[in-house]
Amino acid sequence: MTMSKNNAFVSLFASVQLALFLLFFLATTSIIGTIVPQNNVPGFYVERYGAKTAQFFQLLAIPDMYNSWWFLGLLGVFSLNLIVCSLERLPQVLRMMRRDIRATAPNHLQAFPFRQEITLNTTLDLATERVRSLFSQQGWSPATVDKEGAILIAAQKGVWSRLGVYVVHLSILIILMGALIGSSTVAEKILRQPTFAFKGSIMLPEGQATNHITAFKRGTHIDLDFHLRCDDFTIEYYPNGMPKTYRSDVSILERGQVVQTASIEVNQPLTYKGITFYQSSYQPYQQYLVALVRQNDGLETRELVTTAQEVKWAQGGISFGIINRESQGEVTRRLKIWFSDGKGDPSIFWVNPGKETLVERSDATYRLTIDQLYATGLQATKDPGVDLVYAGCILMLAGLYVAFFLSHRRLFVLIRREEAQRCRLFFAGDANKNRVGFEKKFSELIKMLGS
Template sequence: MLRIKQRASGLWRLLTSMSLGITLLLLAIVFAIAGTYNPQVFASPWFLLLSGLLTLNIVCTTGVRIRRLIGRDTTVPRVFNSQKDHRLISLGQCSPERVTSEAVGELKRLGFAVNLKEFEQGRLITGKKRAWVKFASPLLHLAVVLLVIGSVIGSMWGLKGHYQIEVPGQADLTKDGFPFDLRVNEFNIEYYEDGTPRQYTSSLAIIKGEEVEDTRNIAVNRPLKQQGVKVYQSTYGYNLEGSIKRGDETATFKVEEGDLIFLGGPAHLAMEVQWPRYLVYSQGIPFSMGIAELNEPLNILNMEVTFNERIPFTGLEVKSDPGLPLIWLSFIIGLLGLTLRLYVKPQTIWLLQGQREGNIELRLASGQRVKEQQHAEYIAQRLGGIFREECSFKV
């Protein structure tokens, strides 16, 4: 039993160690960099295991820290162990209750929340302002946990797809796990005066089952948002349909404009079309060029190439990331924790009241910030004035 407890204690120390957390975080950064080149990394067992261990480490260390923060102090603050870190105020034959009452009153007038505790060394009077700021570090830890969990959820259950849909046409997104299908009704391009595209938009119908649930227009930087799914307008282009006739044989083709159409033959011909211009290559070397028209045959050596139709398509990027709300929440919590940690500081003043040879002694200490030191100086002066008449007061 003792050996089990020792092993469990050792495992707990390992899980809550900062060195383990830093090591796991560095490894996670390496995996994340690799994932930018290969997204499959984020769904690999190694990355999921690493994310789980990092989350467990952060949760455990955060729990330990919160437990310390909300736990009760059982010892006098260490600031009283060194004479240079606090000042000693010696009072004469004063009433201990009067001293406590006046000290508490001055702290409250300065806006401090006051707490009293009895220790062997004496009565500890603690004044605190903005004590809740101590939870800034746990908030930062929680933000990292939510970020890791959100990323893992997104990598495991997120969906992503690129669809080129002819206009008019339909994409069956439900086959890929999305909650609805899309039908493209129209596609429009707006141009600048010089003829370059300014904006392109698609009119989409959201289809649930056999019914049209809604109709939306999307454009670049104006995506469709529906049921946790985002649909972005990403590309557009044209598909070319036609035929290649060689003797008595005829073959059809359908390619995206700009792709190569392999004509074959002894010269190994390939055609590239940027409508209405075309360029023919022979073994990668330009062979001929010209202008194409629909349904007008092009005679190229012993072949006849005909373009029957030029069909526009719209390119849509469809994404679903169920972990995204957690990631946004982690950014908000992290920003809050970082703001508290950097710009809001708690203020604490301690007075340790004791007795020595029948006289009252007050040990006064504060944090290292200027405001707290000013408050401590003010309290020392106030207490000196209050007890001057009935006590022999000195600092």
């Protein structure tokens, strides 16, 4: 009698019906979490879904559903269900795997699904050797035992494949454990260490550095033990003004020194000290980075300017400014520049952001480059459980392969001597999966022996 028959708790959590219900419920809620944008500010949900719906979302923590108490609770119940199911059924499987197939009684062979009988005109010893040799050639490891005046040859393959489903169970538990370890809710409310696992964002203007991020949901600052600086932000647009691609060139600084540089693009994150930075957004400003170089002697300056502002470069004896701009949305397409060296009429011309322009004056030639200032939007994630999740996924693939593509196959031959030079061979076999394929191999083996 199994435990489930004696214990109502075990009976409930060993139920396959409960596992199916939990899987259905988790799948349904995951669809909701995919449809409803996650980790936005409360005003976003009020504007998009209305005040009452947004209040309902906040009550059920749907904006951060995968870290909500009820979703984590569902994962916990599902984990308990897997553990109890495995512990309830695994001992029986292990006993079956350890069972000595040589102990199979000859009369039990009649109950096997695949059976066939043939006659060989040879002695008992030669028939036995012939069967053993054929089995070995086909990759079976035959065992021989005397049974009631007959010879029983038994062999099996893939006995360990019965564990495939339990490997899948274990992989799911490892994945769920990794998800819990990487949950910001677990880090904050159970471990009391918000920096252990978190998700947040940074809006970092070009040329600036920061040593903290803003956590999703709570909106609090999480301090980093290094600085992240945005050295440059590059964006390309389609002719209709839609962004084509964008990239952030960043530096990691510790104690004021650059220890690493990298380019962050969509699908090309940066990971440093367990924190991964993803390119997620950007923000254009109506400010411009001006680089001005006097070609005669290489004297240069860099300035951050706005429109309708006169900038004086005292060392170079130059004044300049932006007197007009043409924009598409927040993106500047052209800028009208006023440029003077105090000698003669000022130069007035249009430039394209990011394109170098030569300004010819009476005494010198200047190289002028103007770039619109951007802030890069980065998502920052620290997930110490991600390695467990990857390991669980790999283990799951292995378990699924074993569970679906391999089978436990048993093959028996009972050899009885009828006359001095005549033997009757009774074949029996079964497989716990892919019985059609096993039946074909079973028939081919018998045909090879009789040929």
